[in-house]
Amino acid sequence: MNKNKYLQAFVVLVVLQLSVPLYMIWQRENVLQNGILLKFKTAPVDPVDPFKGRYVKLRYADELVFYETRQNLKPNEKVYVYLKSDNDGFAHLDTVSQGLLPDRHLYVNAYVNYVMKYEGKIALYYPFDRYYMNEFKTRTTEKQLTMNTRSTYALIKIKNGVGVITGLISN
Amino acid sequence: MKINLQELVDKGVISEATALKIKNYYQTTPDRDSNRILLVFGVLGAVLLGLGIILILAHNWDNFSRSIKIFWAFFPLLSAQALGFYILWQKSQSKIWCETGAVLLFFAIATVISLIGQIYHIAGDTPKFLLTWLLLALSLVYIFRSYFVSLLYLVLLTAFVVSANHWNYSEPIRPWLYWGLLVVWLPYYVKLIKKYAATNFTAFHHWFVVASLLIAFGSYPSGGADWHLLAYVLLLGILLLTGYLSFFKQLPWYKNAYFLTGIIGLSGLLLFFSFDVFWLHNESLIWTESLSQIFFYIFIVLFVSWLALFLYLLHQKAIEVLDLTLYIAPSIIVIYFLSHWLHEANYLANLLILIWGVYFIVTGNKKNSLINMNFGMLLVSMLILFRFFDTDLSFILKGIIFIVLGLAFFGVNYLLVKKRKYE
Numbered sequence: 001m002n003k004n005k006y007l008q009a010f011v012v013l014v015v016l017q018l019s020v021p022l023y024m025i026w027q028r029e030n031v032l033q034n035g036i037l038l039k040f041k042t043a044p045v046d047p048v049d050p051f052k053g054r055y056v057k058l059r060y061a062d063e064l065v066f067y068e069t070r071q072n073l074k075p076n077e078k079v080y081v082y083l084k085s086d087n088d089g090f091a092h093l094d095t096v097s098q099g100l101l102p103d104r105h106l107y108v109n110a111y112v113n114y115v116m117k118y119e120g121k122i123a124l125y126y127p128f129d130r131y132y133m134n135e136f137k138t139r140t141t142e143k144q145l146t147m148n149t150r151s152t153y154a155l156i157k158i159k160n161g162v163g164v165i166t167g168l169i170s171n
Numbered sequence: 172m173k174i175n176l177q178e179l180v181d182k183g184v185i186s187e188a189t190a191l192k193i194k195n196y197y198q199t200t201p202d203r204d205s206n207r208i209l210l211v212f213g214v215l216g217a218v219l220l221g222l223g224i225i226l227i228l229a230h231n232w233d234n235f236s237r238s239i240k241i242f243w244a245f246f247p248l249l250s251a252q253a254l255g256f257y258i259l260w261q262k263s264q265s266k267i268w269c270e271t272g273a274v275l276l277f278f279a280i281a282t283v284i285s286l287i288g289q290i291y292h293i294a295g296d297t298p299k300f301l302l303t304w305l306l307l308a309l310s311l312v313y314i315f316r317s318y319f320v321s322l323l324y325l326v327l328l329t330a331f332v333v334s335a336n337h338w339n340y341s342e343p344i345r346p347w348l349y350w351g352l353l354v355v356w357l358p359y360y361v362k363l364i365k366k367y368a369a370t371n372f373t374a375f376h377h378w379f380v381v382a383s384l385l386i387a388f389g390s391y392p393s394g395g396a397d398w399h400l401l402a403y404v405l406l407l408g409i410l411l412l413t414g415y416l417s418f419f420k421q422l423p424w425y426k427n428a429y430f431l432t433g434i435i436g437l438s439g440l441l442l443f444f445s446f447d448v449f450w451l452h453n454e455s456l457i458w459t460e461s462l463s464q465i466f467f468y469i470f471i472v473l474f475v476s477w478l479a480l481f482l483y484l485l486h487q488k489a490i491e492v493l494d495l496t497l498y499i500a501p502s503i504i505v506i507y508f509l510s511h512w513l514h515e516a517n518y519l520a521n522l523l524i525l526i527w528g529v530y531f532i533v534t535g536n537k538k539n540s541l542i543n544m545n546f547g548m549l550l551v552s553m554l555i556l557f558r559f560f561d562t563d564l565s566f567i568l569k570g571i572i573f574i575v576l577g578l579a580f581f582g583v584n585y586l587l588v589k590k591r592k593y594e
Contacts, residue, residue, distance in 0.1 A: 006314050007259050013310050014252045017280055020303060021248075021287045025241060028291040055292075076338075127296075132289045165292040 031164045035157035038091040055132040081110045109161040128163040195369035213271040221278025244286035251279040273317035298335040318372040325379045332387040377428035398466035405473040407436040408500025437499040444520040
């Protein structure tokens, strides 16, 4: 009897343990299957995560990061960044809003990174700033990317504010 | 021969304390867990295996398709879960199996979440990751009754509160979840204390709990540093009193983490307060601002708890009113308040250290306790040494004081050992 109780509890736990990663997969797959593809200009560097390995840290180009504002935004506040796409498919910042705007779908969830009080500007932080790579490749990639002669951009699929990186292009 | 201890206590054959001693003896004798070494190696193996899997997978497998990567991400968790079922089904009585299986599962949870994060390039939110891990790991402690996972849970919980406090701007509530997650773990701890009082694992738990509390409490941002510091003093005071509870008091001294941490922490703080530098930079309390500071309210809650615990212990006759050790925390708070009017608060701190130093030496001598006496000597010596660097004394004088202190240590210990031999 007692054994059964423990087993039942364990079944519940197993389901919970599986549902977390499965939900993560479902959310991202949904974006990858149905999202809109945009190019984000970048300036990467590469640190390490103890659990997930080596990755290229993506810093997005200035026009995607700084935003002129007089609103009372605080660091780490969640904002919606509305984007527009140019003819080559590159993303440009259109407007930043604290709430969702009606009838507009091209947006990503982002956070206020820091506020520059005197300029009245904010710096944005996008929650898709990591591109995991094989540890041997990141070093060469990083070298190529810091040579500055190339234009680099990340390919990112967007849906419901969630962005998922699908590739990193340098040419 | 099977003896019912409770019956013997009820009939008045042995006292409650003797019954507890007998129980503890049988729990710690080697033949009860003759395979303890096997247990430790089993768990160590599981930890290494878990960490190894994480490292190999963290290498990033560029060449595989997404679905194959996902399959491998789930592999450690699914196999650990399968092993878990087997253990609960067939081996639920074996400590080694339960511990090993639970530890493997503990690490498998982190592996799958990390790898899915890696596969989809999900940015790292460390506190959120640790929180998810904690929530999914907690019930392992109960289902597998695992000491090791319980300790790992405490370590993880402490890491969580530190990182949540570090990134607390967007989620100011998050660091406070620490206390909730500690409370849901408590029943296991209470069970350990009740059933396995004298084991080393339980002693490890005491130390881990105390360390976790101190680190967690210190990691919160100090809106108003004063109240945070005073609340910290009270926390140490509560730990000290907890060490007087009959259960902890009968433990060997090195297992009474509460008492030791309380006394060492408070003495350290008092020594720290004895420097005038501390009070020079200390701005006196501004009462009107206090009402908006969360640590002001925490201070009040802790003060009430301290008082309640004090009265309870007094009622239980577990403490003596004249035991000066009990009053270190409140007197630190009193001199802190006094510093509001009095500029020489550091003199009071010096005086208090001297009083306690002498008190420990005297009671140590009375109780024939070398530890007590040397602790008192240490306090007094530290006081003298510290004051020494504050003032401009000649090297000769400094040298003489060092020699006198050294001789005093030798002399007092010699006398006490001699006294013991006579008795």
